[in-house]
Amino acid sequence: MKKNKNKNNNDAKLLKKAMELGFSFAKKQGYGDLEKTVSSTERVECIYRLLIQSKQITPLAVDQENGVNMKHKLVLWITRLLPPDHELLQ
Incomplete structure (x- = not known):
């Protein structure tokens, strides 16, 4: 249970x-x-759409575009940019 809370905190x-x-x-x-x-x-x-426009991330399906999914896409994007040993990825 604590592990899940930590994951949400890191997200x-x-x-x-x-x-x-x-x-x-x-x-x-x-x-x-x-x-x-x-x-x-x-x-x-705004950041989500800018990243799509600049081809940094792939867009969500139109029926999946909502705040939660956009936030998740941004988290995935930053996860790929950070070095593997970054403290937020632990």
Whole structure:
């Protein structure tokens, strides 16, 4: 049970890392900052769609596009970018 809780905790940290890297990528691509008034759900969708547009990730099926699945895609994306010995992957 504790192992599952740890996994969820790491997923939240991985999502946070993915969002940080996604915002950095967006700035380098010439997109402006996402305002703090934009909801976290909309920020996730913006980063998700930017990564699709830049061919960094494959899109979900239209009927599977929801916040949970988009977050999962971002976690998978950052997992592939981090070195295998990174603390979040333990």
